[in-house]
Amino acid sequence: MTAPMTSESTSPDLVVLDDMPPAALSRGEGPTWHDWVGRYRRTGHVTVPAIFSPAQMQGAIADAMAWSAAFLEQLDDAKRAWYLDNSASRAEAQSAVLRKLDNPHANRPLFRRLAAHRPLLDCVETLIGRGVSAYFSQIFMKPPHGGGPKPVHQDNYYFGPADPDGMVTAWIALEDADLENGCLHYAEGSHLHGIVPHEAPPERPYDLLIPPARAATREMVPAPVPAGGVSFHHGGTWHQSADNRSDRWRRACAIHYVRNGNRFAHPALPYDESLVLRLT
Ligand SMILES: O=C(O)CCC(=O)C(=O)O
Secondary structure, three states: OOOOOOOOOOOOOOOOOOOOOOHHHHOOOOOOHHHHHHHHHHHOEEEEOOOOOHHHHHHHHHHHHHHHHHHHHOOOHHHHHHHEOOOOOOOHHHOOOEOEEEOHHHHOHHHHHHHOOHHHHHHHHHHHOOOEEEEEEEEEEEOOOOOOOEEEEOHHHHHOEOOHHHEEEEEEEOOOEOOOOOOEEEOOOHHHHOOOOOEOOOOOOOOOEOOHHHHOOOOOEEEOEOOOOEEEEEOOOOEEEOOOOOOOOEEEEEEEEEEOOOOEOOOOOOOOHHHOEEOO
16 A cells, blocks of 8 residues: 555655754663664664653643543543543543543644654654654553553554655653553564555444454564653554553653655545644
8 A cells, every 4th residue: 555664765855864863862871863763764663762851741741631631521422432441421431531632732732842842853854854744643541550452553554644654653651651551562664564454343433453363463562661752653663552550650642743745645534634733
């Protein structure tokens, strides 16, 4: 369906900003600038720590929870089962937790600022080229001992971007994400083999997933991310998250960036182009 990215066939106008490593990578030890770009090309994902401060992440969590409470308040019955983690009645909804919130970059000034954070954009522009926009975003919430798994899928199946290499997902860990509380897992190198068919369970028509028998053919490697770090993944990379088996929350914000001019040309679900936010 889409051309796979290889290290030989990156987008022609991709620019690697050799002279401007993100601040997070110029501090301390760990992978160098070139190491992490190479890792992304090879495996389809890479994690960069400490792009945001603890204070920024605490502010983001407080804002997400305030938005969640306000959103729950006005949710009608039809939408409740989709948005709530445990399908809840109206009475239960008082204590229920939203599974996800769409487009924080467009709805919440604080998340708009996170999306425009220069060290984050440095990384994004290195991966997909200069001049980028936030196209779609989501906050994902897994409460302690709750928050079901997100099955294996490819973002580019949902988005169908005109240029599959001109889209990257930046998954911001608002708090530590690890094996116990449901961090992401990736099938390394899966972005090199194109897009595979997805299906949706009849009761969850928006939950497009790679059929379990096929998903089981690939090893899924966990990608723990410390609070304030960002896991970047290519739109073709198979990924999933497990349920939260810990006493802790796992809240994260995924921002899907495109290089300007690229668009979701053949999306599997509708996306509102009026919310696209040009950033550079
Ligand atoms: O955070 C999750 O559980 C799922 C995130 C995801 O699928 C994504 O960012 O593309």
